[in-house]
Structure formats: structure tokens, C-alpha cells
Amino acid sequence: DGGITQSPKYLFRKEGQNVTLSCEQNLNHDAMYWYRQDPGQGLRLIYYSQIVNDFQKGDIAEGYSVSREKKESFPLTVTSAQKNPTAFYLCASSPPPSGGGRDTQYFGPGTRLTVL
Amino acid sequence: QKEVEQNSGPLSVPEGAIASLNCTYSDRGSQSFFWYRQYSGKSPELIMFIYSNGDKEDGRFTAQLNKASQYVSLLIRDSQPSDSATYLCAVTPLPYGNKLVFGAGTILRVKS
Numbered sequence: 121d122g123g124i125t126q127s128p129k130y131l132f133r134k135e136g137q138n139v140t141l142s143c144e145q146n147l148n149h150d151a152m153y154w155y156r157q158d159p160g161q162g163l164r165l166i167y168y169s170q171i172v173n174d175f176q177k178g179d180i181a182e183g184y185s186v187s188r189e190k191k192e193s194f195p196l197t198v199t200s201a202q203k204n205p206t207a208f209y210l211c212a213s214s215p216p217p218s219g220g221g222r223d224t225q226y227f228g229p230g231t232r233l234t235v236l
Numbered sequence: 237q238k239e240v241e242q243n244s245g246p247l248s249v250p251e252g253a254i255a256s257l258n259c260t261y262s263d264r265g266s267q268s269f270f271w272y273r274q275y276s277g278k279s280p281e282l283i284m285f286i287y288s289n290g291d292k293e294d295g296r297f298t299a300q301l302n303k304a305s306q307y308v309s310l311l312i313r314d315s316q317p318s319d320s321a322t323y324l325c326a327v328t329p330l331p332y333g334n335k336l337v338f339g340a341g342t343i344l345r346v347k348s
Contacts, residue, residue: 151334162240162324162338163280170334178335210279214334222287223268223328225336227279 123147124228126211131233133198133205141196141231143211151214152194153225154178154186156207163210169194198233206235239263240327242339251348255312259325259339262306268328269301269308270336275321283323284310315346 124145133139143152151170155163155178165178169188183202188194198205209232212225241260249255257271268287272280286292286299286308298311308327312319322341329337 155338160244160340162340163326163336164338165335168335222285223334223336224270224282224285225326226282227272230279 124211124213124226126209126228126231128231129229131231133233133235135235136200138197138199139233141198141209141211141233143194143196143228144192145194145211145213145228146192147213147215147226148191149213149215149226150191151216152188153212153214154184154194154196155210155212156180157210158207166196205233208232239329239337240325240339242323242325242342244340245343246345247342248345248347249315251315251317251346253315253346255315255319255344255346257310257312257323257325257342257344258307259309259327260307261325261327261337263327263329263337264303264306266303266306266327266329269299270326271297271299271308271310272324272326273319273321274324274341280324312344315344317346317348320344320346 127142153168154166167186169175185197211228214225270285271283274280284299292299296313300309324341325339326336
């Protein structure tokens with residue numbers, strides 16, 4: 121099956137701990153994204169990557185870090201510097217513009233992070 | 237001013253009626269427009285995208301875009317209880333910018 125997988129589905133963290141959220145896709149998409157969603161709010165962009173070994177900060181990158189060593193993988197680390205990390209984290213990927221559906225993004229199932 | 241605005245709702249419609257969801261955006265240079273459906277506790281699912289002024293139909297869904305007035309709408313015909321969800325509008329502010337800006341979403345409730 122082609123798609124985007126995120127793990128774990130639920131994650132609990134103690135204050136002061138770093139945690140890493142996994143995102144893998146087998147769609148052969150170049151671009152990948154991380155969003156955070158808080159209750160009653162839209163999605164906010166944390167980081168994005170358009171090619172391997174390159175990534176850019178989104179609107180709320182403080183307290184987060186990413187890597188893009190492989191095309192298929194774009195893990196997100198939530199560091200202890202993130203003041204309010206409890207949220208629903210969504211990973212997305214996007215096909216190249218020539219593939220139709222310009223700028224279209226497809227989402228994984230998400231990881232719900234709770235800080236205890 | 238928020239870049240993408242939606243009425244939070246909830247919008248309640250009876251089963252079989254037409255649901256009309258609206259979205260306005262602030263960046264006049266926006267090029268791509270999307271509607272996503274999100275069930276409670278789940279991730280967003282793409283319903284439609286539209287790039288040009290006018291209407292685009294896909295089954296029971298019709299997206300309408302008016303760039304001059306900077307709004308995009310989604311019509312759902314013959315609404316079903318399974319359509320009850322939050323509908324997110326998303327916009328690409330720059331041509332081929334690869335970045336989507338999302339509205340906060342409109343909650344739709346279809347009552348049987």
C-alpha cells in the first residue's frame with residue numbers, strides 16, 4: 121500500500137524530555153511537511169523539506185528540529201525548548217508540480233503528543 | 237488580519253440539503269485553493285482543489301473560486317450524516333510556493 125505512515129499514534133512525554141516523531145512515505149514525493157494542530161485551530165507549519173538534505177523553517181519552528189537524510193523519511197524532534205508541545209502533529213507530502221494537483225498535500229494519520 | 241478565514245460554525249443542515257461552506261483569503265496573489273475534510277481525531281483528507289475562477293464539480297461536491305472577491309466556497313449537495321466533519325480551507329499564498337496556509341475550519345453537522 122502506498123501512503124504516509126506516522127508513529128507512534130499516541131505519545132506521552134514528561135517535561136524536559138526530547139521526543140522524536142516518525143514520518144515515512146512510499147509515494148516517491150519530494151516535498152514533506154510537518155504541521156501542528158491545536159484544538160479549534162487550523163494547521164500551522166513547523167518545518168518543510170523540498171529535497172533530501174535540505175529543509176526550511178515554517179511559521180512555528182522554535183523548539184523543534186528535523187532531518188531529511190532519506191527521501192522517504194522526515195522525522196520531527198520536539199525538544200524541551202518547546203514551551204507548549206501538547207498537540208496533534210501531522211506529517212504531509214506533496215508530489216512534484218508536473219504530477220498534477222499542483223501544491224497538493226496528502227496527510228499521514230498523525231501523532232497525538234501529550235506532555236505530562 | 238488572518239490570512240485564511242472561515243466561519244467556525246457549527247453549520248447545521250438537514251439530511252438531503254445543500255451545505256455551503258465559505259472561505260476568504262487575504263493574499264491576492266494566491267494561486268491554489270484546497271478543501272480538506274477532517275473527522276474528529278483524524279487527519280485531514282483532501283476533497284477538492286481548484287486553481288481557476290469558476291466552478292469545479294466532483295460528485296456531490298462543487299468548489300467555487302472568485303479571485304476578484306478573494307473567496308472560495310464548497311457546496312455539498314444531498315448532504316449525508318457521514319458528511320458531518322470539520323472542513324478546512326487551505327490556500328497557497330505564492331505561485332508554486334509549496335506552502336499551504338489553513339483556515340481554522342468550519343464544523344458541519346448534518347442532521348437525519
